Amino acid sequence: MTFQQLIAALDDYWAAQGCHKSYPYEIEMGAGTMSPDTFLRSLGPEPWRVAYVQPSRRPTDGRYGENPYRLQRYFQYQVLIKPSPDDIQDMYLGSLVALGIDLSDHDIRFVEDDWEAPTLGAAGVGWEVWLDGMEITQFTYFQQVGGIQCNPVSIELTYGPERLAMYLQGVDDYRQLQWSQEISYGELRYQEEEQFSQYNFDTADVQMLRRLFEMCEQEALATIQADLPLPAYDYVLKCSHTFNLLDSRGAVSVTERHGTILRIRNLARQVAELYLAQREALGFPLLQA
Amino acid sequence: MSVDLLYEIGVEEIPANAVLPALAQLESRLGDGLTELGLAASSITMYGTPRRLAVIAKGIPERQPDAVEQYKGPPAQQAFDEQGNPTKAARGFARSRNVDVADLETRATDKGRFVFVQVRRPGQPATEVLPALLRQLTLALSFPKTMRWGDGDIEFARPIRWLVALLGDQVLDLEIAGVRAGRTSRGHRVMGERFIEIRNPSEYQQRLAETGVIVDHRQRQDMILQQASELASQAGGRLRPDFDLLTELNFLVECPTCIRGGFDPRYLELPAEVVVTVLEGHQKAFPVENDAGELLPAFVAVTNASPEAADTVGEGWERVIAPRLADAEFYYHHDTRRPLGSRLESLKRVTFLTGLGNLHQKAQRLEKLVAWLHTQLFGEDEVLHATLCRAAQLCKCDLVTMMVGDLKLAELQGVIGGHYARTSGEPELVAAAIAEHYRPRGPEDSIPISPAGRLLSIADKTDDLVACFRLGLIPSSSADPHGLRRQASGIVEIIMRAGYSFSLMALIEYALQILPTLPPDQETVSIEEVGAELKHFFTGRIQSAWEQRGIDYDIARAVMGVPWDDVTDATRRATVLADMRRDDPEAFTELVTAGERPARITRPEVIPPSITVDSSLFEHPMETTLLQELKAAKERVQEASSGPEADYAAVAASLRGLLPHIHQYFVDVMVMVEDERLRLNRLALLAQIDELFCTIADFLEIVQPGS
Numbered sequence: 001m002t003f004q005q006l007i008a009a010l011d012d013y014w015a016a017q018g019c020h021k022s023y024p025y026e027i028e029m030g031a032g033t034m035s036p037d038t039f040l041r042s043l044g045p046e047p048w049r050v051a052y053v054q055p056s057r058r059p060t061d062g063r064y065g066e067n068p069y070r071l072q073r074y075f076q077y078q079v080l081i082k083p084s085p086d087d088i089q090d091m092y093l094g095s096l097v098a099l100g101i102d103l104s105d106h107d108i109r110f111v112e113d114d115w116e117a118p119t120l121g122a123a124g125v126g127w128e129v130w131l132d133g134m135e136i137t138q139f140t141y142f143q144q145v146g147g148i149q150c151n152p153v154s155i156e157l158t159y160g161p162e163r164l165a166m167y168l169q170g171v172d173d174y175r176q177l178q179w180s181q182e183i184s185y186g187e188l189r190y191q192e193e194e195q196f197s198q199y200n201f202d203t204a205d206v207q208m209l210r211r212l213f214e215m216c217e218q219e220a221l222a223t224i225q226a227d228l229p230l231p232a233y234d235y236v237l238k239c240s241h242t243f244n245l246l247d248s249r250g251a252v253s254v255t256e257r258h259g260t261i262l263r264i265r266n267l268a269r270q271v272a273e274l275y276l277a278q279r280e281a282l283g284f285p286l287l288q289a
Numbered sequence: 290m291s292v293d294l295l296y297e298i299g300v301e302e303i304p305a306n307a308v309l310p311a312l313a314q315l316e317s318r319l320g321d322g323l324t325e326l327g328l329a330a331s332s333i334t335m336y337g338t339p340r341r342l343a344v345i346a347k348g349i350p351e352r353q354p355d356a357v358e359q360y361k362g363p364p365a366q367q368a369f370d371e372q373g374n375p376t377k378a379a380r381g382f383a384r385s386r387n388v389d390v391a392d393l394e395t396r397a398t399d400k401g402r403f404v405f406v407q408v409r410r411p412g413q414p415a416t417e418v419l420p421a422l423l424r425q426l427t428l429a430l431s432f433p434k435t436m437r438w439g440d441g442d443i444e445f446a447r448p449i450r451w452l453v454a455l456l457g458d459q460v461l462d463l464e465i466a467g468v469r470a471g472r473t474s475r476g477h478r479v480m481g482e483r484f485i486e487i488r489n490p491s492e493y494q495q496r497l498a499e500t501g502v503i504v505d506h507r508q509r510q511d512m513i514l515q516q517a518s519e520l521a522s523q524a525g526g527r528l529r530p531d532f533d534l535l536t537e538l539n540f541l542v543e544c545p546t547c548i549r550g551g552f553d554p555r556y557l558e559l560p561a562e563v564v565v566t567v568l569e570g571h572q573k574a575f576p577v578e579n580d581a582g583e584l585l586p587a588f589v590a591v592t593n594a595s596p597e598a599a600d601t602v603g604e605g606w607e608r609v610i611a612p613r614l615a616d617a618e619f620y621y622h623h624d625t626r627r628p629l630g631s632r633l634e635s636l637k638r639v640t641f642l643t644g645l646g647n648l649h650q651k652a653q654r655l656e657k658l659v660a661w662l663h664t665q666l667f668g669e670d671e672v673l674h675a676t677l678c679r680a681a682q683l684c685k686c687d688l689v690t691m692m693v694g695d696l697k698l699a700e701l702q703g704v705i706g707g708h709y710a711r712t713s714g715e716p717e718l719v720a721a722a723i724a725e726h727y728r729p730r731g732p733e734d735s736i737p738i739s740p741a742g743r744l745l746s747i748a749d750k751t752d753d754l755v756a757c758f759r760l761g762l763i764p765s766s767s768a769d770p771h772g773l774r775r776q777a778s779g780i781v782e783i784i785m786r787a788g789y790s791f792s793l794m795a796l797i798e799y800a801l802q803i804l805p806t807l808p809p810d811q812e813t814v815s816i817e818e819v820g821a822e823l824k825h826f827f828t829g830r831i832q833s834a835w836e837q838r839g840i841d842y843d844i845a846r847a848v849m850g851v852p853w854d855d856v857t858d859a860t861r862r863a864t865v866l867a868d869m870r871r872d873d874p875e876a877f878t879e880l881v882t883a884g885e886r887p888a889r890i891t892r893p894e895v896i897p898p899s900i901t902v903d904s905s906l907f908e909h910p911m912e913t914t915l916l917q918e919l920k921a922a923k924e925r926v927q928e929a930s931s932g933p934e935a936d937y938a939a940v941a942a943s944l945r946g947l948l949p950h951i952h953q954y955f956v957d958v959m960v961m962v963e964d965e966r967l968r969l970n971r972l973a974l975l976a977q978i979d980e981l982f983c984t985i986a987d988f989l990e991i992v993q994p995g996s
Binding site: 067068069083084085086089093103104105106107108109110111112114125127131132133134141143150151152153155167172 | 301302304305339434437438439440442447448450478479541542572573574590592594595597598601602604605606608609610611615616619
């Protein structure tokens with residue numbers, strides 16, 4: 001199964017479970033959770049079922065393309081369902097079967113792993129799912145998002161498609177992964193990993209990034225003031241990614257880190273509260289559907 | 290007639306470490322609850338897997354015994370008129386209890402005669418009363434962390450998905466979190482039948498076993514150990530035992546199947562601790578070692594799969610472990626390209642605690658602290674002094690290496706520093722001290738072996754403690770984010786085990802003095818207050834260490850009740866008293882009695898310091914005798930306390946010897962007489978005795994049986 005077939009199989013499977021297929025959000029972010037499709041839609045009582053791929057950027061994880069497992073930009077396959085269905089574990093296992101994994105021939109394990117995203121004011125309870133000892137999915141019941149208690153509770157599934165595909169294809173290096181029959185992951189993305197690692201670690205302009213952070217923070221605050229939580233959230237995401245770049249440049253001290261995380265969390269909280277209030281004013285339209 | 294109860298709470302995988310504590314709660318509360326209902330079981334057995342908390346209670350009566358309940362009504366005077374006819378009050382009471390007025394009786398109480406009625410309450414069938422009990426004790430289970438799910442608002446460790454509640458072959462009428470109890474359990478996630486009908490409690494274990502689920506965790510543990518040991522010996526070695534890991538693994542699987550895997554032997558060139566951490570910590574697999582305790586390139590994993598899958602699963606595990614070891618190897622080669630000492634500069638950019646500078650400054654303080662300790666404890670040992678200074682300087686350098694920078698290997702701090710010190714050509718003594726300076730890492734861990742490791746550990750922990758207290762980061766009863774209790778206990782443990790004798794307060798004061806000056810806005814408490822808080826904090830840790838050594842709490846309080854400053858000396862006093870209470874309780878009682886009386890009479894009185902005992906004021910021969918005996922005892926106590934180690938058994942014996950004299954003194958002499966000169970003179974003599982007893986402890990703190 002090629003990488004793109006794997007994504008397509010997950011799309012088909014989750015569509016059959018009543019999820020609508022969404023597309024990557026076009027702003028740099030560290031994880032699929034940060035997409036508005038998850039962060040904002042997990043708030044409030046409206047039901048929600050979505051599945052999408054989200055390219056995820058983690059500048060500090062770059063290895064100049066040379067580490068067989070680590071990338072500064074990789075993909076997350078994200079499913080969010082609210083409220084969490086009673087048979088969600090079986091639904092999830094069904095997705096593995098859809099990828100051609102014969103469950104009775106493997107060791108599948110749900111190993112406790114609670115999740116927390118300090119910049120989003122978000123926390124959840126769940127597991128990492130092990131397939132023969134390898135972590136392939138993060139499985140989380142959201143308890144709090146943007147500082148707001150989740151009620152009803154959403155379930156979030158985050159697959160690591162590279163790892164899964166490497167396992168299914170039996171390769172030990174991301175570069176050897178078949179993206180399609182015609183081209184490999186390495187052929188497509190090696191140069192990008194190399195250059196972005198250089199940029200993230202060695203050349204990004206720290207002073208510029210610091211100014212950028214301030215500007216994005218100001219714009220987020222102003223846009224919140226203008227009662228526009230959706231555009232404001234774009235600037236929260238930009239703050240977060242700029243902070244990650246400063247971090248990979250080694251420009252964030254331990255103390256500063258804590259303070260900056262609090263600043264981003266404060267923005268995320270305000271956006272979440274405003275968004276929820278506006279949905280409520282609209283009468284939570286998806287509740288009627 | 291009695292029946293058996295089966296109750297199974299089916300859940301999504303509960304965290305492994307939460308299962309046993311939950312079973313223990315369930316067991317004791319079910320036992321108590323059944324007894325309260327008059328339905329005590331003849332036996333209760335618990336079963337736990339990641340997906341089920343289950344109990345079988347055998348021999349439960351089918352019905353509660355009948356009960357007679359008594360209710361008190363209005364006073365007799367109000368209930369009956371002068372002719373003895375029931376009033377409105379009596380009729381109202383009878384109606385409220387649903388009885389006939391004729392059933393009322395009057396009885397005398399402390400507060401006069403009252404109306405009473407006895408109501409016979411027939412026992413309920415167990416099927417009627419058990420559901421409420423099961424529901425209540427399920428919801429009352431406490432877990433380290435709970436969650437909500439779906440659109441419900443019940444909190445539990447993980448979502449509840451099914452319930453089996455059977456009394457004999459009858460399903461109990463019970464619903465929790467929208468789940469209705471039935472007789473349908475579930476099988477293994479991926480093997481065998483999905484749904485399993487349980488006809489009655491006696492077939493529970495067997496029916497689940499047919500699908501591969503071993504519900505009895507004791508049996509699972511035996512299976513794991515047996516299979517894993519067998520595989521380890523097939524790999525040419527033995528299992529490296531780790532009981533915590535075994536317990537965790539036991540509650541991660543329902544159908545334990547062990548598999549064996551291997552890795553490239555070249556990874557054995559890595560420090561063994563790194564390989565063990567990767568195997569145990571990251572992958573939860575058992576390392577395999579040879580008879581000499583050296584690692585072999587093999588591991589044993591415990592899986593939840595069927596034995597037929599072993600080959601596929603084993604290959605999968607090998608492919609997960611190899612890159613993790615490759616990562617560690619990469620760090621190791623990267624880190625050892627330059628000597629450990631060259632990283633000192635880098636410590637400057639790592640903040641220690643906000644307001645208290647960086648790790649480079651901390652290392653400089655550690656050098657001063659170890660030098661101070663060295664002077665106190667070893668005088669002039671040049672080799673040790675040089676070792677200590679170098680180890681203190683280098684001990685934090687591994688924090689800026691790639692290996693320790695990897696969050697999953699961070700717990701190897703210190704150990705990695707030791708390895709890198711060796712590869713950098715530092716003396717072995719220095720490397721050993723660095724490697725063990727975080728020990729003891731917890732109550733189960735042993736203290737450092739080398740004197741340099743011990744002193745460096747005390748210095749490092751002391752610096753952490755004074756720094757946190759200085760910043761007001763003082764642990765509360767519920768939160769101790771910096772692990773300060775563990776650190777203080779670590780210091781106490783090292784001092785006690787090594788028998789180090791020095792002034793703890795002097796160490797704390799010195800450590801506080803060499804901290805950087807705080808910015809004014811962070812300066813919340815004075816140095817003196819911080820010192821006092823720390824001493825109080827240490828008192829608690831010392832008492833808890835004594836408690837673990839079987840020293841009673843009242844003895845601990847008595848020893849801490851007199852001025853103390855040397856942990857080892859205080860420990861000797863506490864140990865002597867505890868031994869005496871255990872081995873010779875009569876002598877102990879005599880000692881306490883002798884110490885108590887002078888203390889009781891003199892302490893509430895104000896005796897001006899100018900008053901000294903004047904024998905010309907003596908009126909009774911017993912006063913002279915007691916003064917002589919006191920002098921003799923003082924000399925003996927002084928003799929026993931001189932020398933490097935005080936002989937507190939001898940001190941206690943001398944003090945106890947005073948009992949007959951003290952006793953006789955109180956028979957012969959009236960202390961609290963009118964004449965102030967006489968009274969103060971007598972009190973002064975007794976105060977001297979009290980002072981002498983306080984060489985060991987404050988005996989007023991001792992709790993005597995019957996007192």
